[in-house]
Amino acid sequence: MKNASGESFAKIILIGEHAVVYGQPAIALPVKSIRLTATLTADSDQRIQSSFYAGSLHGAANTNFAGIADLISALLKHFHASKQGFLLTIDSALPPERGMGSSAACATAVVRAFYAAFDAPLSRAQLLEWTATSEHAIHGNPSGLDAATTSADRPQWFVKGQAPVPIQFPKNGTLVIADTGIAGQTKIAVASVADHLATDPAQTDASIEAIGMATVFAAKALAEDDLLALGEQMDQAQTQLKALGVSNEALDRLIQSAKQNGALGAKLTGSGQGGCMIALATDPTHAAHIRRALRDAGATATWQYDFGEERTN
Ligand code: PMV
Secondary structure, eight states: OOOEEEEEEEEEEEEOTTGGGGTOOEEEEEEEEEEEEEEEEOOSSEEEESSSOEEESGGGTTSTTHHHHHHHHHHHHHTTOTTOOEEEEEEEOSOTTSSSOHHHHHHHHHHHHHHHHTTOOOOHHHHHHHHHHHHHHHHSSOOSHHHHHHTOSSOEEEOTTSOOEEOOOOSSOEEEEEEOSOOOOHHHHHHHHHHHHHHOHHHHHHHHHHHHHHHHHHHHHHHTTOHHHHHHHHHHHHHHHHHTTOOOHHHHHHHHHHHHTTOSEEEEESSOSSSEEEEEESSHHHHHHHHHHHHHTTOSEEEEEEHHHHHHO
């Protein structure tokens, strides 16, 4: 094994979360300014150093890191190197449990680092297979959207069970991302939608379908460079996410503040019940104004993502 590293990005779901678990499409984008790096160096023990977990590989069982630790053990087995000593250092700028895909980003970077360390070629399909296994262990019933996006370098159109398709974003438009500061657990939020479906199937099905429709119209708006229409679809999706019970007071407050400050659309992003929201601004100056308003309304951190940046990448 040689020293090597792997990288991945934060992800933002533009539209389609939760409905994507039930076969509807979603649009998500990697945020390349917020990254995670996994670095492997030779060591006599099998050790991990990260903000998620620090200690021996063996000691990670029954911790929040158990899913990634299982992935590491499986990778070592795959390379016939179960006894191989290593130090795995994970540097992450992604806030955990905020709907930015930190667990999928971590799995992606770890798989890339091990493949690089063993000088093995890694196809995108293989990468997604590895990350799907670890995301299943961590989240229960994930759609695969997080893994597909944190490992991508372009926005993605995603349908569960199908290969993700890169999509072109317009030249203009800026997304503001704001953190409520409240941890949201994907597994719990996804389970709460499943509960809604069991108790009120007609209404819940209607919401899931409406989110799917909003996603289709959002893709059309992106293709036509129509930010107003995109904003409307984001608002539509938020109405339905609220009906599914995955918004909360902190998210609602930030969404309302963004709209009052001229956002073309605003919604939660990721699994909700905490985590982050996104707002669509016309340009970077408008976005800066919305960011200030969101901080005043209680956001603990804000970021900005210019659509034009993607075009040049
Ligand atoms: O909160 P996150 O970033 O893990 O996003 C989850 C997205 C969901 O649609 C709610 C679940 C999924 O697996 O797609």
